[in-house]
Amino acid sequence: xxxxxxxxxxxxxxxxxxxxxxxxxxxxxxxxxxxxxxxxxxxxxxxxxxxxxxxxxxxxxxxxxxxxxxxxxxxxxxxxxxxxxxxxxxxxxxxxxxxxxxxxxxxxxxxxxxxxxxxxxxxxxxxxxxxxxxxxxxxxxxxxxxxxxxxxxxxxxxxxxxxxxxxxxxxxxxxxxxxxxxxxxxxxxxxxxxxxxxxxxxxxxxxxxxxxxxxxxxxxxxxxxxxxxxxxxxxxxxxxxxxxxxxxxxxxxxxxxxxxxxxxxxxxxxxxxxxxxxxxxxxxxxxxxxxxxxxxxxxxxxxxxxxxxxxx
Numbered sequence: 001x002x003x004x005x006x007x008x009x010x011x012x013x014x015x016x017x018x019x020x021x022x023x024x025x026x027x028x029x030x031x032x033x034x035x036x037x038x039x040x041x042x043x044x045x046x047x048x049x050x051x052x053x054x055x056x057x058x059x060x061x062x063x064x065x066x067x068x069x070x071x072x073x074x075x076x077x078x079x080x081x082x083x084x085x086x087x088x089x090x091x092x093x094x095x096x097x098x099x100x101x102x103x104x105x106x107x108x109x110x111x112x113x114x115x116x117x118x119x120x121x122x123x124x125x126x127x128x129x130x131x132x133x134x135x136x137x138x139x140x141x142x143x144x145x146x147x148x149x150x151x152x153x154x155x156x157x158x159x160x161x162x163x164x165x166x167x168x169x170x171x172x173x174x175x176x177x178x179x180x181x182x183x184x185x186x187x188x189x190x191x192x193x194x195x196x197x198x199x200x201x202x203x204x205x206x207x208x209x210x211x212x213x214x215x216x217x218x219x220x221x222x223x224x225x226x227x228x229x230x231x232x233x234x235x236x237x238x239x240x241x242x243x244x245x246x247x248x249x250x251x252x253x254x255x256x257x258x259x260x261x262x263x264x265x266x267x268x269x270x271x272x273x274x275x276x277x278x279x280x281x282x283x284x285x286x287x288x289x290x291x292x293x294x295x296x297x298x299x300x301x302x303x304x305x306x307x308x309x310x311x312x
Contacts, residue, residue, distance in 0.1 A: 025050040027079060029061070043069050050077040056084075063091050072101070078251065078269060080104065080304075090115045099125070110135075118145060124172070136172035136196070161217060161294045163189065171195075182295075189295050191216075203296045211296030220256035220292040220301050229286070237282055239311060240274065249308040250279045258298035260289045268304060279307055 028041035072086030099110035128134035140149035152172035165180025173196030
């Protein structure tokens with residue numbers, strides 16, 4: 001009897017496996033820590049002893065020079081889910097950031113430093129249904145050493161989702177009007193906050209067109225919903241000429257373009273041969289994606305799709 005068990009998990013920063021030895025897995029990353037090819041990498045990641053089943057795996061990121069960039073642990077052998085304390089470093093060896101993570105989401109106390117070793121920010125990530133806007137800033141110093149947020153009050157400038165913005169911090173949270181811009185898209189935006197919650201936002205593109213929004217980030221999703229997508233994959237995934245039992249998963253990464261089309265389909269973790277080709281075919285064939293948005297504007301967003309295969 002043959003059956004396919006399918007599960008879907010979308011990740012903003014999927015890991016692209018490029019090389020590995022018998023025990024460790026090596027991954028190449030660009031300057032934004034997105035997957036890239038060997039000829040165009042800024043960092044590389046090593047997951048130690050990834051072939052040995054374990055609750056956690058040691059993970060270390062390195063600069064191209066070979067100097068340590070970050071270290072911590074992950075709960076899976078692919079390096080997707082960072083857990084516990086994770087520390088990053090500047091190339092000169094000074095600490096860059098330190099904080100705790102759960103499924104790659106920062107949680108609890110978090111500190112950052114400038115390259116010269118001076119404190120930049122002392123903050124706290126708190127529990128919230130949405131992971132956007134869950135940062136409480138206690139202290140912040142600008143690059144010149146001037147303290148602009150003291151005991152949770154002051155002004156702050158941040159970079160997020162390709163945009164730079166600044167505004168008021170009250171009791172550690174964003175408050176009132178925040179203004180920002182995105183140098184890549186040439187768009188500007190204004191956001192209104194109350195006690196850290198986004199009340200409303202509006203982007204203005206280079207043609208002066210305005211795009212209101214209530215969520216900073218919107219992930220791509222199937223127009224007909226996930227249950228329909230599950231049915232599509234199960235009904236269209238063809239298994240032929242596979243005569244041995246299989247109980248494993250294939251992980252496919254791809255980009256959902258601004259128009260909803262799919263590009264850059266790659267196998268992150270494969271089972272080889274026909275099964276990998278079929279996984280790529282099934283993702284390429286599906287054309288029902290609603291594109292994602294960042295601050296009201298359509299954006300190219302990377303996703304990862306695990307497909308669990310069970311063949312008896």
